[in-house]
Amino acid sequence: MSDASLHTPTQTGEAGFGDYFALLKPRVMSLVVFTAMVGLLAAPGGVHPFIAFCAVLFIAVGGGASGALNMWWDADIDAVMKRTTSRPIPSGKVAPGEAMAIGLTLSVFAVIMLGLASNWVAAGLLAFTIFFYAVIYTMWLKRWTPQNIVIGGAAGAFPPMIGWAVVTGGISLESVLMFMLIFMWTPPHFWALALFMKSDYKEAGVPMLTVTHGRKVTRAHILVYTILLAPLAIGTGLTSIGGPIYMVTAVVLNALFLWGAYKIWRRPEEAAKADMYRSEKSFFGLSLLYLFLHFGAILAEAALKPYGLGGW
């Protein structure tokens, strides 16, 4: 634990339903819902629409539960960082113990319900995702290594794999590639944000790469991960979930992403400061579009398949 643990939150005021819902990190949940849904719809075969709906809902609840556990454990950090002081625990609306109880209860609930609704492979993957995010990332890696974002990104990469397992009951090359796409996308996405969002990671005792190794090294890391990501993203287009729409999307987006990463790597910090981190901000914006459009293209291929148009 860091010095940040001195800032122990105390409960003040009454929490409304919205405060408990905020514990589940709804914005992160929206990404989980979208990618899990794409994984589920792209998988060969099919499930009953109501089971598909319930499965995505339980995956989202599981993701939300791990968010609540993250907020419980990180309450001391959240109280120090400006961006997170208004979260339910540091703002005093929800007691830390309550957040932990909600996180644990919803975790068990989501895993059991997903198992009963679909199959136990999907439920096992969801349980592992929650464990990975709450224990491996939040409790262990986040405060220990500047590579926290890299390894922790795996937690956010599991939902399409779980969606795929809901339909197929297993893991395959395509679901692993969807996992890898999010896994390799996460570091450049977060490090670009860290470059222009001067956050208080140092005060909070979180070893972000920008703090531990400097901004020049962070820029180089962004470029390296973007170079590694490109063949992976384009290669996915050659599998059964790819097709012409996906391939065109991937080639264009990866060319733009590589160009953006190259610009970030090439320029010195002074130039970035002078134009208020314009390249870094536009790269971050592009990264959001990058993931959305890649998964959107997979979804489009799956949706067109019944009409003989999607896929190769």
Add this chain to the structure above:
Amino acid sequence: MSFEKVEHELHKRRSSRNIGVGLTLVAFIAIVFGLTVVKVTRGDFEPESVRVQQENG
């Protein structure tokens, strides 16, 4: 003896929480009911022997 409803300040303060929990529970019941209907109509709860028999005509 009066049976007048006493509106405590606590009820107002916790109304959003109570309504939220209530709606969540109703949604959960609807989901379990829906899942049961889907699984029963698809024959998920039939014993394996019965399912094989049905598949073979």
